[in-house]
Amino acid sequence: MKIRNYMLIGLLPLCFTACQTDEIPVPPEGNGNTEQTPEEPGDSEDEPINEELLLGLNATLKNLVESRSGVINAWQTGNEIGLYTEDKNLKYTYNGSKWIAAEPYEVQKEQTVYAYHPYSENIRDMYLDIDVTKQEDVMYGQCVVTSDFPTAKPEMNHALSLVRVKILRDEYLGEGKVTDVTIRNVTSYLRMNIQDGVVWKQDKKSDIPIGGGYMLNDANPTVPEAILPPLYHPQDVSVSFKLDGKDMSYTFPSYHEWEAGKIYTYSIKIKGAYNGEVNKEDVPIDVEYWSQFGKTDDIVIREVDFSDFENQFSISTNHTQFGYDCYQNEGKPFGLFYTHWGSELFEGKVRFVFMQGSQIVEKFQPIDIKVQGDWDGKKIQCYVTAAPGTYQLVPLFQRKGESTWFKAIDYEQNGSPEEWMYEVKAPAPDNLPALRDILLEKEGDNTNFLAYRVPFNESFNVVYTLSNKGKKALKGEIKAVWEREFKLKSNSYRPGTQKQNTTNDVQWADEIGRVSVDIQPGIRYWKGIMECKITKYYKSPTDSNGTGYATPALHLYWKPEGSSEWTLLRLDADYLFNNNYQGADVWDETLNYINLILSDWN
Structure with missing residues (x-):
């Protein structure tokens, strides 16, 4: 059995989940800068100074950002800027209200001033040497001054990048103390052209400590950050840290690009080991x-x-891939496609109800819709309380400003009322787990907007998380079924979905993997992995236009020890059913299936 396990230390695989790039927001007006004057000159035998010609400084900051590192978001007492003009390297220091010149300099003509931060007395040939380990904000700017307007007003641009690291508990069950967060293998010595801010890398590499000594808190995470060189490819740059004393690390993807003056936020989720207990957000209905x-x-x-x-x-x-069965006192997503045949805008609501004949048995909450002579699709999370029985799921529409509701005029294609029948079963027993999530190991994510490709007759791994609501011992088998059927009680599609004049439009339900499960009492969420292989080949099913349709789905089925009956592992989306969740459509919050196609299909 080939199982790729990305564990770093013991039972703690590390999973990178997101990199967010932000433009650093522009600051509000008024940062405390005023036109500056130099220090009063002392007694001197030199020629008297014309104060009206003195080079002053009123620098503004571009792209300010609230930060916990060395990034400057407002000028502070002691900040030093260099002004380079006419082969003179002049130092200006901020005293809390204005910039003070270290020495007077008269502007006699129109000339360009190059500003840079931090000041260095060792400027050579318009180049500033940078030591990244000092974690100083490096900036540059330029402007023109004249004898009539001698105050330099450069807009200061950030020459380096800001990288933030957000470490999230996710599935991790330990105490969660983070220490020794360090960015490793960083090019630490740079050279910047103060005219245009272009940065050249030098050879030396260093490690940069950026924090630690805090507890994991996904609701309000601590986010260490570092000022780093702008890199087209951060080759071999990584972040390391200790989690409850265990060494962890993550290498930044080499295909990423860090641009000057931008923030890059990396969210790192701590994943649990396969075939063991994991942590998940547990918000009961x-x-x-x-x-x-x-x-x-x-x-x-x-x-x-x-x-x-x-x-x-x-x-x-x-x-319909969520499955045919419903269970009393549980949530279930229901969906529909609808086509509006009018020519004017329809603005209103749609909702589902359970009906038996002409009687409404249960009502579900409405959501807003807008459509004009077009089609759309919706999925709504519904909390089912109806008594066990078989009901017709009926969509109802209501135009804005009206009080009555109405049904659709007809069904599309070969649809029928029978396709909308659902069976509500008694509350699920404790020995019937549910699925919190499922995905392909090689993908690391799952969305119903995509079909994931796997090779024919080659092994691949499916990762799943079981939800054990009763926290009782669970012992049995799970099988993976790759299926594409058009049946009234199908867990994939209803008969009306099947089109006419199609090619390779066959149905199947093939077992492609199986594992045994033995979960001890007291475990709420359990993460497993299953090796799967498609050994029976099918050509790509297409409609009359040659476009693939009715994508096959991979489902997991459960059989408890001592039983011969297989039951679809239903979706556990309980955490969506709390009174803080206000979302209308529930798309990719979580799924209990994977859209799966062969690699050579169109």
């Missing part, structure tokens, strides 16, 4: 809230006929 939300509305349904053109909708099933 707010039963009181969801038992009332949308369920007490007064719904009056009116008829819509073909003369009411602007209120005509046709519908088809959507997101």
Whole structure:
């Protein structure tokens, strides 16, 4: 069995999940700078100084950022800027309200002034040597001064990059103390052209400590940061840290690019080991809230006929890959496609209800929609409280400003009311786990907007997290099924989804992997891995235009020890059902399937 395990120390694999690039925001007006004058000259036998010609400084900062490192976001007492003009290297120091010149300099003509920070007395040939280990904000700017306007007003640009590292607990179950955060293998000696801010790297490499001594807190994370060279490719640059005394590290991708004056935020999630307990956000359903939300509305349904053109909708099933079964007192996402046949804008709401015949048995909350002579799709999280039984899921529409609701005028393609039937079962027993998430190990993510490619007759790994709501011992088997079916009780598609004049439009439900599971009592979330292989080949199913459709789905099925019955591992999305969640559409919060196709399909 080939299983690639990215563990760094013991049971702690490290997973990079996001790099966010931010333009550093422009500061508000008024930073305390005023036109500056030099220090009063002492007694001198030299010629008297014309104060009206003295070179002053009123520097502004471009792209300020609130920061915990050496980045300057407002001038502070003691900041030093160099002004280089006419082969003179002049030092100016900020005293808290204005810039003070170390020596007077008269502006006799129009001339260009090159400003740089920090000041150095060793400027040679317009170049500033930079020691990155000092973590100083390096800036440059230029302006023109004249004898009539001798105050230099350069806009100071950041010449280096700011890299932030956000370490998140995610699945980690330990205490969570972070120490010794260090950026390693950084080019630490640079040279900058003060005319244009271009930076050249030198050969020396160094390690830069940037923090530590804090606890993991995903709700309010500590974010160490470092001022680093702008790099087209951060080759072999990494961040290391200790987590509860264990060494961890992450190497920045070499294909990334760090530009001068920009912030790069890396979120590092600590992943749990395979086939073991992991930490997950556990927010139980707010039963009181969801038992009332949308369920007490007064719904009056009116008829819509073909003369009411602007209120005509046709519908088809959507997101049926979540599975056919529902369980009482649990949440489940339902979906639909709809086409508006009117020519004017329809603005209003759509909602689902459970019906038996003409009677509404259960109501679910509405969401807002806007559509004009076009199609769209929605997925809504619904909290099911109906008694065990079989119900028709019915979409209802309401135009803005009206109080009544109406059904779609018809079904699209070969759709029928039978396709919208769902079975509500009694509350799930403790020995039936659910899926918190599922993904391909090589991808590290899963979205229903993409179909993931795997090679034919070659092994690949599926990573999944079981949700054990009862925290009881679980022992049994899990099998992976790659399936594409058009059936009324299918876990993939309904019959109306199947099109006419298609190619290679076959159905299948093939087992492609199986593992045994033995989970001890008291474990809430358990992360597993399964080796899978597709050994029966199918050509790509396409519609009449040659476009692939009805993408096959990979599902996991559970069989407890001592049983012969396989049950689909349903989705556990309980954390979406708390009264703080206000999202309308639930797209990729979590899935219990993977859209899976062969590598050679179009």
